[in-house]
Amino acid sequence: MPKTSSFDAIIIGAGAAGMFCAALAGQRGRRILLVDHSPEPGRKILISGGGRCNFTNIGATASNFLSANPHFAKSALSRFTPADFIALVDRHGIAWHEKTLGQLFCDGSSKQIVAMLLDECAAGKVETAFGQAATVEHRNGSFQVSLGKDVTQAPALVLASGGLSIPKLGATSFAYDVARSFGLKIVEPRPALVPLTLSGEEALFKTLSGVSAEVVARAGNGSFREAALFTHRGLSGPAILQVSSYWRHGDPVTIDFLPDLRPGWLRQAKRDDPRITLRRLLGRTLPDRLAETLSDQLGIGLELGNIPDRALDAAEHRLAEWQFAPNGSEGFAKAEVTIGGISTAELSSQTMESKRVPGLLAIGEAVDVTGWLGGYNFQWAWASAHAAAQSL
Template sequence: MTDSRSFDAIIIGAGAAGMFCAALAGQRGRRVLLIDHSPEPGRKILISGGGRCNFTNIGATASNYLSANPHFAKSALSRFTPADFIDLVDRHGIAWHEKTLGQLFCDGSSKQIVAMLLEECAAGGVQTAFGQAATIEHRDGAFHVLVGKDAVQAPALVLASGGLSIPKLGATSFAYDVARRFGLKIVEPRPALVPLTLSGEQALFKTLSGVSADVVAQIGAGEFREAALFTHRGLSGPAILQVSSYWRHGDTVTIDFVPDLLAGWLRQAKRDAPNNTLRRQLGRTLPDRLAETLSDQLGHPHELGRMTDLALEAAERRLSAWQFTPNGSEGFAKAEVTIGGISTAELSSKTMEAKRVAGLYVIGEAVDVTGWLGGYNFQWAWASAHAAAAAL
């Protein structure tokens, strides 16, 4: 902590967005104080991507984000692209690789990204107060913040404290609480990128815990081809995490278990191998336990040659559009991000500043902009932080 009480900007939240915003603003010559109630910065970065940090996605555009205003993210994303962040990673000598669907990961550890951000903060002369709770007041055109026992002030305050996901890492409603105090509207926060739970008749699929398959999962406008994983509580895996962001109570998840098979494949199989059972035929495409469960549910134990073409067509339709109605999700404890948050209607898409409160900025997960699984939320953190830092 510094001896001086006045700063150009105070940033609350030392996650991806907060650290990057502090670094950029500091390197622009601004006197910046970065505060976090956790003694350790970047805790969600550290666990991300299995400890290797899926730090961006090379295909990130505004179409990969959910928001009450689907156009809001365009400005920030266009002015700070995945290539821009890759340049920074390369300058720090951090080796990385591309996995599936444009996802970029560190070859080594997520710790490298946190270390990079802290080095960038140091280069900008950013002062830090970690492990310190903050209390905010606004008077005389400035934000007055009590950090522990120290009183500091600045004409600009940046809320970068995230959403409600993964409370064991310190997630709180801090950003929403401050926003409400200033009269900013909140879009209902919900868990996103989260496993879904099953009950009732569908609970039998829990016996498949640990089984995964490449599927197409869909809820409304959200359709994703990736792996689905059955768990002891219900459904997970990348495809399910993706559609969970679109899910509301009562919604049905539709899964195509055979996305690569063309219409009429069972009738063709009947002609080619009439003595095969449906279970055996499905076993050529799906894991054995899943093939057994699906064929049992379809109620066709006989050889294909003993089934009518109409029955085979009905089985095809069911396998291509199997419906699950989750009874819930595993909540914020298991959600990778929070959907909803501080309304984009309250913010400038160019600067991330609140329209009705001069000097108040909101960035990262606290904003009602939520990315798909696969590095998109980190790219929003970098882009929104860049937008705010340029305006500070």
């Protein structure tokens, strides 16, 4: 435990947002205590990006985020950009590379990002209390945080303990519970960037477990062109994880299996090669097992020359707008992030401070700002942490 019982700010949650906020505020000369109930900081960082940490996305803008207020993230994101974080990574000599769609990963290990954040915290003389469960009270304008038998206090408290995703790594409702205790509104948390499950007649697609294809997937007002993966439980892969953030129970997920083909391609194929079957034709673009299943589902087994144009048009339309009806998702256990959280209507977009409780701030995944797959949520962690740190 720290010897000092009084700080300028107490930050609860030693994930990406919490550690970065603590480091920046500490380097501004603030006395900071960083608390986490886990004995190890940055556990979610360590598993991210397949262990290589997809630490930002070079194209990150507010349009890549979901929130009840789509404008809320603009201020923080504009004041701390991907280039700013890349400069920090470079300063620490961490090698990185760009994958598809602007995603940046460590060449080595995500452990390097955790080590970098801890080094930055050390540079800011941040004191830590890891493996400590915290309880919070507010008295006389001061936040009192009990850690076992010890009590610390500060005029500012930062909620950085994240959302409900991946409970096996220690995710809890702590940030929401504290926010509610102060009367702050919570946007209903639900799993995001999560595989979707299928049942009933669609269960036959489970025989395709392990098969993937590049598609355009749509749900709600979200549309993404990436790989979709069939699993023994339903649908996954980047395209599905992306649209899961936009999906609501009862809504369909629409898949275009052949996004590069122009309208009329089946009639043209019939004219070019009337003896070809749909299965063989689909197999030129799609994995064989998927081509077989789709042609069987469409009931077109004859050579195309024997199929009326009207039937080909119907098949073409269905392949472009194949609808699945997920019966749910794999839940918070498999969700990469939580959508929803502490309402942005309660917070200043400039400082991340509560409008009704002076000195109470919320950052990162605890807030109702959720990014796309591909490094966006880390960029929100860095940007919201930066915004809060400048105000502490």
